[in-house]
Amino acid sequence: MTDVRIGVIGLGNMGTPHAKNLINNEVPGAVLTAVCDARAERLDWARQELGGDVALYENMEALINSGQVDAVIIATPHYYHPDMAMQAFAEGLHVLVEKPAGVYTKQVRLMNDAAAKSGKVFGMMFNQRTNPLYVKLKDLIASGELGEVRRTNWIITNWYRAQSYYDSGGWRATWAGEGGGVLINQAPHQLDLWQWTTGLMPKRVRAFCYFGKHRNIEVEDEVTAYVEYDNGGTGVFITTTGEAPGTNRFEVAGERGKIVVEDDKLTFWRLRVPEPEFNRTYQGGFGQPECWKCEVPVRGTATQHVGIMRDWVNAISQGTPLLASGEEGIHGLTLSNAMLLSSWTDSWVDLPLDEDLFYQLLQERISKSSTAKEADEYRKLDLSGTH
CATH class of the missing domain: 3.30.360.10 (Dihydrodipicolinate Reductase; domain 2)
Known part of the structure; x- marks a missing residue:
């Protein structure tokens, strides 16, 4: 069987260990082929730590249109999750989203609809x-x-x-x-x-x-x-x-x-x-x-994030049921x-x-947020995610 080619979007607190786990062959049947982050220092890190076989991208659109990935892991700030997932589904890619599914259910419901229409495997990183x-x-x-x-x-x-x-x-x-x-x-x-x-x-x-x-x-x-x-x-x-x-x-x-x-x-x-x-x-x-x-x-042992990735990859390659379906994030x-x-x-x-x-x-509340402008600019640059 051909390995599932995976791209990681966001190299922050969560995306970085996900990329490392893939590079270290912790997920059988999967290979890391691309990563994306808007920050030059994170791409420099990826260049040094992930090797020359992993393609580097500054924006998500370039990654999902590259033809180098079959599936993506989205590990970015919360507001990005549904929109990025919907873009990936539109390009025929399987998707695994970091928790939470999004910030408000109205947006997440659109993501679930897009997943259902795509027919692709949609997982949620509910590692617990x-x-x-x-x-x-x-x-x-x-x-x-x-x-x-x-x-x-x-x-x-x-x-x-x-x-x-x-x-x-x-x-x-x-x-x-x-x-x-x-x-x-x-x-x-x-x-x-x-x-x-x-x-x-x-x-x-x-x-x-x-x-x-x-x-x-x-x-x-x-x-x-x-x-x-x-x-x-x-x-x-x-x-x-x-x-x-x-x-x-x-x-x-x-x-x-x-x-x-x-x-x-x-x-x-x-x-x-x-x-x-x-x-x-x-x-x-x-x-x-x-x-x-x-x-x-x-x-048994809690396999945590690696376990969810393995489960998701098995669902893609073997059609097994998901432990954490993305639709359930709502x-x-x-x-x-x-x-x-x-x-x-x-x-x-x-x-x-x-x-x-x-x-x-x-x-x-967003319109009155004391850091609305600062946060908006920060979110434009930062695809790090957080816990």
């Missing part, structure tokens, strides 16, 4: 889906082992970022440059896993986002959100970049007990009798179902958009999301 802990959690829920989900609770506050991090780039933590804060930059992994593992999207969201609460930034750096599901269940999502030490604890309660993922362990408090059955039949006073604490064995983004919209309007937000209203209110 390779973590055996979350794979096992998804399996336990989907198999019915936990019973119907009644409550979810994710506290993800170990995304600590100091002020110096935000000061390192003109586009960071601005509405004009980044389109949001912790929800769009750090927490997309958890927002994706939240709905991917449980199979649930809420019917409505009420959130309280705090903007520049802990840092001198204009976007959200602390969020507490409450959601309701169609089955009557509820969920809570808490995240911040201003807390130390942080916590990463995901708790899912169902009819047959409770599962907790924390400290790289999966613990299942399993009820011997499902709670609804116990409640229906028990005749005593303060009794409760017998419960067994089970440390569930989790086998789900987590819908949650973050809904949380922001709820805070902006100080009200509940029903799903499906009012995409036009979200876009309108986002544009208002």
Whole structure:
């Protein structure tokens, strides 16, 4: 079989290791043939580190029209993702996009439509889906082992970022440059896993986002959100970049007990009798179902970004199903958009999301962004992406 020829667009925090992994033959069946970055210093780096067989381009259009690539990895600032993906699909290329899918769902929906029309393989860099802990959690829920989900609770506050991090780039933590804060930059992994593992999207969201609460930034750096599901269940999502030490604890309660993922362990408090059955039949006073604490064995290794690239390449060359389909990127983004919209309007937000209203209110904040001009110029030059 012929190797899939891959181009990497954006040689920053994420594109650089992706290029290195390809050059180091970490992705069987794939070969790095081209890279693109608008900054001369990054192309100089590529010239020295990637070898003479990799073509260098200053702009994306030249790369995707070069005939030297079958597929591209897009690792650029968030606003670029949908437009660049759509251009690549139009040229008949397969696409893998770094998270998040974009900044607002209205734009991402257009990207998904373009992907579907192209017939090409569209992946999303949700590398946490390779973590055996979350794979096992998804399996336990989907198999019915936990019973119907009644409550979810994710506290993800170990995304600590100091002020110096935000000061390192003109586009960071601005509405004009980044389109949001912790929800769009750090927490997309958890927002994706939240709905991917449980199979649930809420019917409505009420959130309280705090903007520049802990840092001198204009976007959200602390969020507490409450959601309701169609089955009557509820969920809570808490995240911040201003807390130390942080916590990463995901708790899912169902009819047959409770599962907790924390400290790289999966613990299942399993009820011997499902709670609804116990409640229906028990005749005593303060009794409760017998419960067994089970440390569930989790086998395997989280292959992270390399694993997603391998999976994507296999889908291209062998037609295997994707672990992280690009079309699914809209789900987590819908949650973050809904949380922001709820805070902006100080009200509940029903799903499906009012995409036009979200876009309108986002544009208002972009127009008033204190770094709008600086961020716009920076984004024109910088294809680095960030985490």
